[in-house]
Amino acid sequence: SSQQLQYLFDTVTGEDFLYLHIGDKTEDSVFTRSFSALLVAGLLAKDAELLVLREENLEVFFKKIGRYLLLEQDTRGYVQEKGWAHSIAHGADLATTTIKHPKFDLQYAPSILHALKLVTWKETVFVNDEEERLINIVDALLLRNYSEEALIEFVEQAFDKFEMHLMTQGYNELFFSGRTCTLNFMKTLYFSLKMNNKAPQLQNTIYGQVAKWLKLGD
Template identity: 40%
Template sequence: MLKLELKAIDFDTVLKHEDLNNLIERMLNNIGSTDPELRDTLIFNTFGKLIIEEYLTDYQMKHIIEVCRKNLFLGIEEMESDLVFTRSFSALVIGLILQKDRQRKFLPEEIVLKTIEESIKYLKLEKDVRGYVEGKGWAHSIAHGADLLAEAVRHPNFNNDLSIKCLEAVKLCLFKETATKAPFVDDEEERLIFVLEALIGKGITHNELEKWIIEVSDNLQDLKRKEGYSLNFFWKKSNVITFLRGLYFRLLHKEAYSELRNSIADILQQWHNQIYSPGE
C-alpha cells in the first residue's frame, strides 16, 4: 500500500531503491488523491524532500514536471470536482522544480518558458477556488497557483514583458466566482501578494503597480454600479480590500514604494468613506 510505503521510506537508502521510478509513478498517479493524508502529508512532502534535497536525477525531475504540467489543466473548466486536487498539488510540485532549477540549472530553457506561460494561464483559468474541503483536506487552488506563479516570476528565465499578464491573472482571482458564493476565507489574498512581491523583486515599476491597483479598484466600482450593495459586491469587496491592506503592510515591511503605499491608503480610505460614511 502506497501510504504504508511512504510512511516507512528510508531517505538514506532511497537513491539505491531499485523501484524508485515505480514509486515516483505511483505518487504521480495519486497526486490528486482525495485522501488528505496520502496527498498532502505523504505524497507532496515526499516529493518536496526528494526534489529540494536532490535525491532525484535530472531525468526524473524532467519527467515529474512534464506529468504535472499536463495535470495542471485536467478538468479546468469544472467549477467543483475532485480534479481540483490533481491540478492544485501538481502546481505545488511544479513550483518546487522551478525553485530547484533556479538554484541549479537542469531544465531545458524551452520547458521553463512554457511552464512560466502555463503558470499564468492556470491561475487565470482555474474556476474551482475552494480552500479547505471537508473530508478531503486542502484544495487551495488559488493559493497553490499563486505559489507557482511567484516561483515562475522568480526564475531567471522570466521575461519582464509578462509582468502585466501576471497582474491580470491576480486581478481575475480577486473577482472569481465561487461555488460557495462567498469571499476568500483561507488566506488566498495573502498568497496572491507573493506574486506581486516577486514582480517587485524583478523591478516592476511604481507606475505599473499604481495603474494596476487603480484598475482593481475601478473594477470593484463597476461591480457596485452594476449590482449595487449586493452580496456578490460585498464578497468581492472583501477580497479586494483584504488584498490591498495586506499589500500595504508588506510594502511597509520592505520599506519599499512609499508613494504606492500612499496611493493604496487613499484608495482604502475612499472605499471606507463610500461604504461607512456615504454622507460625508
Template identity: 40%
Template sequence: MVGNIFKQVKYAKINMITQAKDEYELMTAEQLKVVLKELDFKKPETIKSKDLDQLIIQMVEHIGSTEAQLRDKLIYTSFYYFTKDGYLNHKQMEYLIETCLDQKHLFLGIGSTNDDSVFTRAFSTLVIALILDRDREEQFLSEEMALKAIESSILYLQKEEDTRGYVEEKGWAHSIAHGADLLAEAVKHPLFDLALASECLNTIGGCILKDTAYVDEEDERLIYAVIALLEKGMDENLLKEWIANLSKKVTDIKNKTGYTPYFFRKNTNLNQFIKSFYFRLLFLNDGFQTRQEIEGILKSQIIAD
C-alpha cells in the same frame, strides 16, 4: 549539432522513465501509503534504498487523491524533501515537471467547479513550483520546458474556477493559493521576462475578482507573486495603476449592481488584499506611491460610508 545531440540524449533519459511506467503495476492508495510512511528523511538510507523512478511514477498517479493524508501529508511532503534535499536527479525532475504540466494534471478538468479534479490540479502546481525552484539554482531544464512552465503558471490561474480552500472530509484544495505559489516561483526564475509583468498582474487581479470571497488567506499568497515581480524589477508605476484599476472595477460593479452579494464578495477580496499588501510594502520599505494609492482608496471608502 552538439546541442541537438545533447537534447536527444536528455529526452531519451526522460523517455526511459516514461517507458518504465508501463512496466510497473500501479499501487493502490493503501500500498503507496505504506511505502511512503516507511520513508524517514532523517535517515537518508531509507530513501536511497528505494527505486525512486518507480516511486515518483506511483506518487504522480495518486497526486489528486481525495484522501488528505495520502495527497498532502505523504505525497506532497515526500516530493518536497525529494527535491529540496537532492534525492532526485535531473532526469527524474524533468519527468515530473513534464508530466505535471500536461492535460491530465495541471489542466485536468480545468474550468470545472466542485469536483475532485481540483486536487490533481492544485497539487500538480506545487510539484512544478518545487522543480522551478531547483532549476533556478541548477538550470537543468531545457529553455523550452522552463518557458512552458512559466507560461502555464499564468494560464493556470487565469483558467482555474474552483476556488475552494478547505474541503470537508477531503482536506485542502487551495487551488488559488497553490497557483499563486507557482506563479511566484515562475517570476523568480531567470528566464522570466518582465514583459509578462502586466499579464501577471491582470491574472492576479482576475483571481481577486473571481465570484467568491476568500477565507483561507489566498490574498496573502497572491501577494507573494506581486512581491516577486517587484523584486524582479517591475516598474512601480505599473503596480500603482493596477491597484487603481482594480479599485475602479469594484466601484463600477457597485454602481451597476448596488450592494449585492456579488459586489460584497469582490469588495471583500479587494480590501483584504490591499490592506495586507499595504503592510507588506511598509515592512519592506518599498512601494511608497502604491501605498499612497491604497490609502486613498481606503479613505474614499470611509467617506462614502
C-alpha cells in the same frame, strides 16, 4: 536527474495535471490541480539552482503562467473528510516561484497581474489566508525590480473594476464579495509594504483607494 526533472515538469504542467478539469468548482479534480501547482513550484525552485530545464519548454510555461489563477474556480480551502484543496494559495505559490526563476522574463508579468486582478472576483471571500500568499506575487515582482508605476496601474485597475461592475451589474452579490475580497487583499498588501519599507508610491496609491472605498474620514 535532469531528464527526470524535465519529464516531471512537462507532464505536470499539462492538461492532465495542472489544468485537469479546470473550471470545476466542486469536484475532486481540484486536488490534482492544486498539488500539481505545488509540485511545479518545487521543480522550478530546484531548477533555479540547477538551470537544466529546456528554455523552450520554460518559455511556453512562462507565456501562460497567469492562466492557472485566472481559470481556477474552485476556491475551497479545507474540504471535510478529504483535506486541503487550497488551489488559490497554491496557485499564488506557483506564480511567486515562477517570477523568482532566473530565466523568467518580466514581459510575462502583465498576464500574472491580470489574473491577480481577477482572482478576487470568484464569487467568494477568502477565509484561509489566501491573501497572504497572493501578495507574495507583488513582492516577488518588486524583488525583480519590476516597475512600481506598473504595479500602481495594476492597483488602480483593480479598483476601477468596482465602478465598472456597478455600472454594468449594480449592487449584486458578486459586487460585495468581489469588493470585500479585493479590499482584504489590498489591505494585506499595504501593511506588508509598509512594514518592510517598500514601494512608498504604491503604498500611497493603495491607501488612497482603500480609504475611498471604505469611506474613511467621511
